Amino acid sequence: MTASYITGTHIRNHHKCERLTYLNFHGDLSQKLPLTDFRRQLIEQSQQYEASIVSRLPHARPEYQAGDFLSGFHQTLRLMEAGENRIYKPVLLQEPYLGLPDFLERVPGCSGFGNFRYRVAEIKRGLSLKKEYTLPIVFYSYLLSSIQGVWPTTGRVILGDGTEKEFSIAPYRETLTAILQEIAAVQAGKEPLHNIGARCRHCGWRKVCLEEAKERKDLSLLFNLREPVRQVLLAQGITTFTDLAKADLQRLRIPKEYADVVHRLQLQAQVWEQQQVVLLRRPSLPQAPVELFLDMEEDAESRCNYLFGVLIRRGEEEEYRPFLARRPVKTELRRLWKDFLRFIAPLDRFVIYHFDQHERVQLEHFATEYGIDTPLYRRLVRSLVDLYPIIISSVVLPLHSYSIKVIADYLGFRWSDTAASGAQAMYWYTQWLATRDERLLEAILQYNREDCMATRVVKDWLATL
Ligand code: SF4
Numbered sequence: 001m002t003a004s005y006i007t008g009t010h011i012r013n014h015h016k017c018e019r020l021t022y023l024n025f026h027g028d029l030s031q032k033l034p035l036t037d038f039r040r041q042l043i044e045q046s047q048q049y050e051a052s053i054v055s056r057l058p059h060a061r062p063e064y065q066a067g068d069f070l071s072g073f074h075q076t077l078r079l080m081e082a083g084e085n086r087i088y089k090p091v092l093l094q095e096p097y098l099g100l101p102d103f104l105e106r107v108p109g110c111s112g113f114g115n116f117r118y119r120v121a122e123i124k125r126g127l128s129l130k131k132e133y134t135l136p137i138v139f140y141s142y143l144l145s146s147i148q149g150v151w152p153t154t155g156r157v158i159l160g161d162g163t164e165k166e167f168s169i170a171p172y173r174e175t176l177t178a179i180l181q182e183i184a185a186v187q188a189g190k191e192p193l194h195n196i197g198a199r200c201r202h203c204g205w206r207k208v209c210l211e212e213a214k215e216r217k218d219l220s221l222l223f224n225l226r227e228p229v230r231q232v233l234l235a236q237g238i239t240t241f242t243d244l245a246k247a248d249l250q251r252l253r254i255p256k257e258y259a260d261v262v263h264r265l266q267l268q269a270q271v272w273e274q275q276q277v278v279l280l281r282r283p284s285l286p287q288a289p290v291e292l293f294l295d296m297e298e299d300a301e302s303r304c305n306y307l308f309g310v311l312i313r314r315g316e317e318e319e320y321r322p323f324l325a326r327r328p329v330k331t332e333l334r335r336l337w338k339d340f341l342r343f344i345a346p347l348d349r350f351v352i353y354h355f356d357q358h359e360r361v362q363l364e365h366f367a368t369e370y371g372i373d374t375p376l377y378r379r380l381v382r383s384l385v386d387l388y389p390i391i392i393s394s395v396v397l398p399l400h401s402y403s404i405k406v407i408a409d410y411l412g413f414r415w416s417d418t419a420a421s422g423a424q425a426m427y428w429y430t431q432w433l434a435t436r437d438e439r440l441l442e443a444i445l446q447y448n449r450e451d452c453m454a455t456r457v458v459k460d461w462l463a464t465l
Contacts, residue, residue: 005069005098006183008136014179015135016199018192023205025187032204038300038423039202041430042125045301050102050123053158059088059103069093080104080113080148087118092143099140105156112149119152120144125160129167133157135179138172193230196220196400202423210400217241221400222268229258229265244269264396271398283394283462286385290314290350293459294359295451297444300426302328305362307444308340311452320449324441327433337370345376352380353459355404356388387458394465408454411461415454420447 014021023032035043060082062075072091079087085106092099103121111117120140124133137155145151151173157165186192194213197220200206213221217240219230236252238244244266254262271278290312297307308323323340325332344350354360363384367377391402399406405421425444432440 004096006096006180006187007098008100008139010183011136011139011176011179012132014183014186015131017195017203018182018186019195019209020203020205021183021186022190022192023208026189027205027208031208033207034204036202036419036421036423036427038421038427041427042300046125049125049160053123054088054102057086057088057103059086060084061088062091064091069098076104077147080118083113083116092140092147094143094146097139097143099143101137101140104144107152107154109153110150112147117148117150117152118144119154119156121156121158123158127160129157129159129165134167134172135176138169138176139180141169142173142176194218194220198401213400217272219244221272222265223397223400223402225265226261229261232258233262233265241269241272245273267396268398271396275398277398278396279465280394280396282465283390285390285459285463286351288349288351288383290347291456291459292350292352292383293452293455294352294354295448295455296359296362297422297425297429297448299328299429300423301430304328304333305366306333306336306429307448308336309445309448309452310343311449311456313456320452322445322448324445333366334370337366340366341372341376344380350383351385352383353385353387353455355455355458356386360384360386387455387462390462391458394462404451404454404458408457411457413454413457415450416446417443420450 010021010024013024060079062072062079064072064075069091070093073093076087076090076092079090083106087104088102090101090104092101101120102123104118105121106116107119108115109117120137122133122137126133134155134157137157141152141155152169154166155169157167159165194209194216196209196213196218200209203209212218219225219233219239219241222241222244232254233239233244236247236254238247238252247266249259249262249266252262267278291314293311293313295309296305297309298304299306304325306325306328310321310323312319312321321343323336323343325336352359360381363380366372367380372380388402391397391407397407397410399410405415420443425447428440428444428447431437432444
């Protein structure tokens with residue numbers, strides 16, 4: 001981000017999390033965690049994709065010294081006045097705002113330049129239009145309007161599958177105005193609320209935010225707290241989980257539709273306050289002589305699941321068995337699936353524990369795509385036990401997230417590589433495909449084996465309740 005300007009990145013970040021805007025302006029940057037390998041890889045892949053699209057589109061480009069945006073802006077103006085059809089990497093400057101979109105495209109319509117005008121186009125690797133794409137384009141369109149004297153009516157996004165999506169700018173203009181006002185207020189020192197949630201997983205400020213939120217006993221630590229409910233609680237003067245833990249809910253004005261949610265949140269607040277697990281009801285788990293703990297790994301590029309890792313437990317004995325596609329292609333995935341079925345078919349009584357829906361969805365997908373006979377399919381589906389809904393209905397935990405990582409960590413399980421994650425495993429797989437460095441594959445298998453073990457730890461803990 002360019003230090004003193006408000007840019008499209010600010011707009012995108014602010015849409016994701018207002019606290020991110022605050023920390024990027026006022027936080028101690030030495031506390032910000034570096035980009036993960038996975039995020040860096042995504043950025044590189046986006047740049048490569050952009051380059052592949054740009055190479056096919058004739059364009060003009062402003063030439064200027066890196067960082068000299070004023071010169072870049074004047075160059076851009078010259079290209080616009082000359083009526084260039086497509087301008088790559090234009091500079092739109094209107095202090096304190098700086099816009100660096102991918103393209104300006106000449107379109108029909110009048111403007112300060114004559115009987116043509118420009119609109120903004122961006123290249124993105126995602127497969128659908130999202131606000132994080134459209135809002136920066138609306139911001140660039142706003143800057144463009146002050147240059148050409150008229151707002152462009154549309155913006156355009158070239159998506160990751162090559163399709164192009166056009167959208168109207170007008171419906172977003174008010175939102176942009178509000179965002180710019182909020183960013184100005186945050187820049188001036190207004191501190192937004194904490195916002196702990198799934199969005200924090202890849203954020204460089206996650207450690208800082210989590211520590212601060214715990215210190216302040218922030219409401220956003222309560223798992224599944226939705227913004228409208230938080231606003232209701234704040235309006236009643238409940239600003240911390242300590243407040244909520246002690247509150248007399250009968251005396252609060254809670255809309256009927258939120259009553260059950262707030263009741264559960266209060267339980268969570270009490271659990272946070274006392275740091276003790278509350279048992280809601282004893283979990284019911286099936287008994288079987290063979291227990292399988294299943295965890296899958298996904299390829300970031302093709303989105304296919306290239307690894308089925310299974311921890312097999314027979315009594316006291318445990319064995320880890322990986323089913324691996326050495327390339328993310330159909331022939332390899334079919335082989336993985338057939339190997340997995342050959343392993344499952346002779347088992348007599350077995351249960352497959354997994355965490356959340358992903359594994360079930362993928363097994364169904366593989367069955368549809370690569371086939372399975374009906375009796376085996378029935379046995380397979382009947383054997384699946386998702387531990388996530390069992391956890392939710394059985395216990396309340398003093399945790400901000402009910403992911404397998406956070407729960408297993410709470411129960412004392414430690415991954416041998418603390419930097420390992422699903423995203424990191426995606427990165428390792430991409431690198432392994434490119435280099436065939438077997439150490440990367442070993443790292444993936446180790447990580448996956450430990451995910452299976454974490455699932456076993458959670459299951460065993462539930463069985464003790
Ligand atoms: S860690 Fe979460 S709350 Fe903190 S800035 Fe990042 S996204 Fe926002």
